[in-house]
Each structure stands twice: as C-alpha cells, then as structure tokens.
Amino acid sequence: MSAQPFPARRVVITGLGVIAPNGIGKEAFWQSCVRGQSGLKPITRFDARALPARIAGEVTDFDAHELGLTEEEARLGDRATQFALGAANLALRDAGSEDILSDDERTHMGVYVGMAIACLEEGEQVWASVHGYSDRQIAPSSTLLMSHAAASSIAAHHRLHGPSAVIATGCSAGADAIGEAFWLIQEGYAERMLAGGTDAAISYGVLDAFSVMGALSTRYNDEPWRASRPYDQRRDGFVMAEGAGILLLEEHELALARGAHIYAEILAFCSNSNAYHMTSLPSGGEPLQGLLRQALDEAEVTPAQLGYINAHGSSTQPNEVAETTAYKAVFNEHAPRIPISATKSLIGHTQGAASAIEAIVTALALERQIIPPTINQEEPDPRCNLDYVPNVARPATIDIALTHSSGFGGVNSVLILARPDWT
Numbered sequence: 001m002s003a004q005p006f007p008a009r010r011v012v013i014t015g016l017g018v019i020a021p022n023g024i025g026k027e028a029f030w031q032s033c034v035r036g037q038s039g040l041k042p043i044t045r046f047d048a049r050a051l052p053a054r055i056a057g058e059v060t061d062f063d064a065h066e067l068g069l070t071e072e073e074a075r076l077g078d079r080a081t082q083f084a085l086g087a088a089n090l091a092l093r094d095a096g097s098e099d100i101l102s103d104d105e106r107t108h109m110g111v112y113v114g115m116a117i118a119c120l121e122e123g124e125q126v127w128a129s130v131h132g133y134s135d136r137q138i139a140p141s142s143t144l145l146m147s148h149a150a151a152s153s154i155a156a157h158h159r160l161h162g163p164s165a166v167i168a169t170g171c172s173a174g175a176d177a178i179g180e181a182f183w184l185i186q187e188g189y190a191e192r193m194l195a196g197g198t199d200a201a202i203s204y205g206v207l208d209a210f211s212v213m214g215a216l217s218t219r220y221n222d223e224p225w226r227a228s229r230p231y232d233q234r235r236d237g238f239v240m241a242e243g244a245g246i247l248l249l250e251e252h253e254l255a256l257a258r259g260a261h262i263y264a265e266i267l268a269f270c271s272n273s274n275a276y277h278m279t280s281l282p283s284g285g286e287p288l289q290g291l292l293r294q295a296l297d298e299a300e301v302t303p304a305q306l307g308y309i310n311a312h313g314s315s316t317q318p319n320e321v322a323e324t325t326a327y328k329a330v331f332n333e334h335a336p337r338i339p340i341s342a343t344k345s346l347i348g349h350t351q352g353a354a355s356a357i358e359a360i361v362t363a364l365a366l367e368r369q370i371i372p373p374t375i376n377q378e379e380p381d382p383r384c385n386l387d388y389v390p391n392v393a394r395p396a397t398i399d400i401a402l403t404h405s406s407g408f409g410g411v412n413s414v415l416i417l418a419r420p421d422w423t
Contacts, residue, residue: 008186009185009187009252009253010251010253011186011249011250011251011252011265011266012249012250012251012252012255012262012263012264012266012420013247013249013263013264013265013266013363013417014095014097014248014260014261014262014263015092015094015095015097015247015248016094016245016247016248016263016360017086017088017090017091017093017094017247018087018243018245018360019059019062019067019083019086019090019243019244019245020032020039020243020245020347020350020357021039021040021041021057021058021060021241021242021243021347022057022346023039024062024086024090025090026090029360030361030364032346033343033346033361033372034368034370034393036346036372036373036375036391036393037346038224038225038228038347038375039346039347039348040055040056040057040224040227040228040239040241040348041055041058041060041225042054042221042224043056043058043207044058044060045058045203046204048207051204051207051208051211052218053207053211053216053217053237053239054221055217055220055221055224055239056202056207056224056239056240056242057239057240057241057242057347057348057349057350058241058242059083062082062083062086064077067085067086068085069082069086069157070157073085073153073157077149078149078200079242080115080200080201080242081149081150081153081198083198083199083200083242083244083353084113084151084153084198084244084246085150085154085157086244087196087198087244087245088111088154088157088158088196089157090246091194091196091247092158092194092248095260096260097248097258097260101158103159105191105192106160106161107161107162108161108190108191108192109160109161109162109190109193109194110155110160110161110163110164110184110190110192110194111151111154111160111162111163111165111195112151112165112167112177112178112184112193112194112195113151113154113166113167113177113195113196113197113198114166114169114172114173114174114175114176114177114178114196114198114352114353114355115147115150115166115168115197115198115199115352116168116169116170116171116173116199116201116351116352116407117199117201117352147166148165148166149166150166151164151166152164154194160194162192162193163189163190163193165180168352169407169411170351170407170408170409170411171314171349171351171354171355171405171407172271172355172406172407172411172412173351173352174197174198174245174352174353174354174355174356174359174405175197175269175356175359175403175404175405175414176271176355176411177195177197177356178195178196178247178249178266178355178356179270179271179413179415180195180269181249182195182266183269185251191251192249192251192254193249194246194247194248194249195247195356196244196245196246196353196359197244197350197352197355197356197357198243198352198353199242199243199351199353200242201240201242201351202240202241202242206240207240210240215237215238215316216237216239216240217236217237217238217315218237219234219236225376226376227239227315227348227376228315228344228345228346228347228348228349228375228376229315229345229376229377230313230314230315230320230342230344230345230374230388231320231324231342231377231380231381231388232376232378232380232381233380233382234378235315235316235320235381236315236317237315238314238315238348239344239348239349240349241347241348241350241351242350242353243350243357244350244356245353245357245358245359245360246356247356247359247360247363249266262420263363263366263367263420264363264401264417264418264419265418265420265422266416267298267301267416267418268295268296268298268299268414268415268416269295269413269414269416270291270294270295270413271291271411271412271413271414272291272294272411273411273412274406274412281319281322281406282322284322284326284329285325285326286326287410288322288323288326288404288406288412289326289329289330291412291414292326292327292331292402292404292414293330294414295402295414295416296330298416299400299416303332303335303338304334305399305400306331306334306338306400306401306402307339307397307399307400308339308341308362308365308366308371308396308398308401309327309339309341309402309403310341310342310343310358310359310362310365310402311323311340311341311342311403311404312342312344312405312406313343313344313345313374314342314344314349315342315344315345315349319406320383320384321383323384324383327386328386335386336387337387338387339371339387339394339396340387340388340389341371341372341373341388341389342374342388343357343358345374346372355403355405358405359403359415359417361403362401362402362415362417365396365398365401366398366399366417366419367419369395369396369397369398370394370395371393371395371398372389372393373389374388374389374390374391375391376391377390377391398419400416400417400418400419401416401418402414402415403415403417
C-alpha cells in the first residue's frame with residue numbers, strides 16, 4: 001500500500017460475530033477457547049467411512065432463523081452464505097447498531113467477505129436441481145450459484161450501499177477482507193464496514209481431494225479432539241472445519257460519538273505472496289519474514305511491544321517450522337518472550353473464515369487480557385521451541401497483538417491490533 005497523501009483515519013473494531021465448531025456467538029466461542037474445548041468430532045453430514053480423514057469441525061447447532069435470517073435467506077442461501085449473514089447479524093447486535101443505522105449511514109457502509117472453498121456440495125445439488133436431476137425446488141435467482149453471495153446477501157439484508165465484495169485468497173481471505181475494509185475506512189471511502197470470512201467446505205469431494213493431497217490428519221479418527229495439534233511432534237495434517245467470523249469496523253471518531261464499545265484498534269494490515277508453490281512453503285519462511293517486518297514498520301511497533309501472536313498454526317509439519325523460523329529471524333532475542341497460540345488447535349481449519357475468526361480471538365485477547373491455549377501439545381516439536389502457550393489459557397498483559405495467516409497459493413497476511421487505550 002502506498003503512503004497516504006493525508007493523515008490516515010483511525011479504524012476500530014466495535015462488533016464481533018462468530019460461528020464456530022466450538023461455539024456460536026462471541027461469549028460461547030470465547031469461553032470454549034479459554035477452556036481449551038475442542039469443536040472437532042466425527043463427521044455427521046455424510047457417510048465418511050470410505051475416507052482416510054473422517055473427522056471435522058462441524059457447526060452442529062446452527063439455527064438460521066434464530067440468527068435473524070429470513071425464510072427466503074434460509075431456504076435459498078448456501079451454508080457458507082448463511083453462516084456469513086448470521087455472523088454479520090451477531091456482529092451488529094454486539095455493536096449495538098443493528099437497528100439504529102440511519103439511511104445516510106447505510107449509504108457509507110459496506111461489506112467485504114473472504115472465502116476459500118465455500119460450499120461445493122450444495123452448489124452441485126443446485127446444479128442438478130436446475131437441470132431437473134432432483135426434486136429440490138429453487139428460484140431461478142438462487143444465490144447458491146453466485147460466488148459473491150455472502151457479501152451481497154449481507155448488504156441486501158441490512159440495506160448497505162457501500163462497497164461490497166468477496167475476496168478469494170484461500171486461508172488468508174478473512175484477514176484480507178478485514179484489511180481491505182480497514183484501508184477503505186482509512187482512506188475515507190467508507191465510514192463503517194462489516195468484514196470477515198466464511199466457509200462451509202465439509203463435503204465428500206473436498207475431503208477426498210485434501211486427503212489425496214496429504215493435507216488432512218488421519219491419525220486421530222477415533223479421537224478427533226486430539227487431531228489438530230500445531231507445534232506438536234505428532235501432528236499429521238489439519239482438520240477441515242466450517243464457520244464464519246465477521247467484524248464491524250468503524251472510523252474512530254464515529255465510534256466514539258455513538259458511545260460504542262471498542263475492542264481494539266487496527267494499526268496495520270499487510271499482505272504478500274510466497275510466489276513459490278500452490279501448496280508448499282519456502283522452508284525458511286522468507287516472504288513471511290519480510291511481511292512481519294513490514295507490518296511492524298507500518299504500525300510503528302517494535303518486537304518488544306508485542307504481547308501476543310495468534311499464529312496460522314494449521315497443524316502441518318512444514319508450516320509450523322517455517323513460522324518458527326520466521327519469528328526467530330524477525331523478532332530476534334524477543335521471539336522466546338512473545339506468547340503465541342494457534343486457534344486451529346481448537347476448531348480445525350475453517351478455510352476462508354479462519355483468519356477472520358483468529359482476528360476475533362486476537363481482539364478478545366486484548367480486551368480480556370487472557371491468551372487462549374494451543375491444545376494437544378504433548379510432545380513439542382524441538383524445531384518449534386518458542387512459547388506456544390501449551391494446553392492451558394494464560395492471563396497476560398497485552399497492549400499490542402499480531403495475527404497472521406498463510407494460504408494455499410502462497411498468500412500471507414498480517415494484522416496488528418492494539419488496545420484502545422494503549423498509547
């Protein structure tokens with residue numbers, strides 16, 4: 001991002017909406033995280049017995065109507081779109097602004113949603129229905145066939161006329177949506193943005209493909225809560241999951257004027273590409289190193305000021321080694337002193353929603369001054385010898401926190417957040 005010709009406006013987080021395998025809503029989700037409660041279970045949505053990986057992070061208690069979706073939205077929206085809209089409704093409720101936005105405010109408010117895989121299984125069902133291969137009846141305008149449905153559905157539901165887009169950058173998509181929305185508000189193109197990520201990729205075809213790729217854990221089918229184990233010697237792949245995380249971002253002065261509760265201020269967002277391989281990582285994490293340095297520079301923060309890192313931590317052998325190498329190279333002598341945890345140990349990998357949910361965890365860690373654990377650290381990998389907050393949540397003093405993500409295709413993204421009163 002180029003330097004601004006005028007002072008950039010400050011951007012704050014005032015609403016949090018989350019739908020995750022271990023909890024729906026900010027409080028239920030957060031309490032599960034700090035208790036170290038896993039949301040991973042045997043797959044129930046289809047018969048997975050023929051697959052090498054038969055576990056996932058399913059959202060089993062989702063009620064579209066309870067979360068404010070209309071009958072039509074619940075009938076026509078695919079699962080990922082319903083998650084996104086439900087999480088957006090939760091974020092607005094949490095911010096106290098669901099029913100008070102004026103028409104003028106809606107004109108200057110937009111929606112950015114990140115996605116990676118979405119809901120291919122349901123898309124295939126709709127395609128069959130359109131061509132007369134099933135008895136399912138749908139309207140010709142069904143959003144199930146539209147890749148931008150998640151953002152457009154939120155915008156239509158709340159009559160938001162600002163910028164609206166879906167960002168598809170794989171596992172970093174949620175953070176990228178938040179970061180792009182942050183830039184829009186900084187530059188004055190929007191006053192408020194709903195931003196985050198959603199995905200619902202638990203289908204036979206998706207799990208089959210990722211199993212062939214060797215990306216999924218297969219060792220713990222009988223003990224799914226043990227399967228996602230970032231930084232542990234016995235990690236053997238990630239666990240597919242689903243969910244959504246949507247945040248309300250506001251220009252700082254507007255938030256203060258309406259007396260909003262501010263969780264955190266966004267200090268910086270940066271993104272780059274490994275430009276290396278669709279699925280593999282550079283062993284030394286060099287592009288991630290450069291991105292971490294850039295983010296610190298843009299936020300005007302030193303490694304000594306970082307009180308917490310929420311890491312990508314996907315529970316794959318090469319990922320955590322590359323991350324640890326990058327941390328040591330960038331943070332130097334401070335690296336062993338920074339607490340780091342991986343939310344995916346608790347909920348699995350929610351694909352395009354992952355980095356948005358991790359941004360919510362980071363904001364709550366700043367507000368509550370508690371670091372959720374990285375569970376299932378039983379045999380720490382000696383190559384990953386930093387403070388990965390093993391197994392038990394930890395009280396901490398955190399003024400500034402960093403969350404980063406990496407995705408298939410090589411995209412890396414970093415957000416740096418701060419307590420509202422940190423200066």
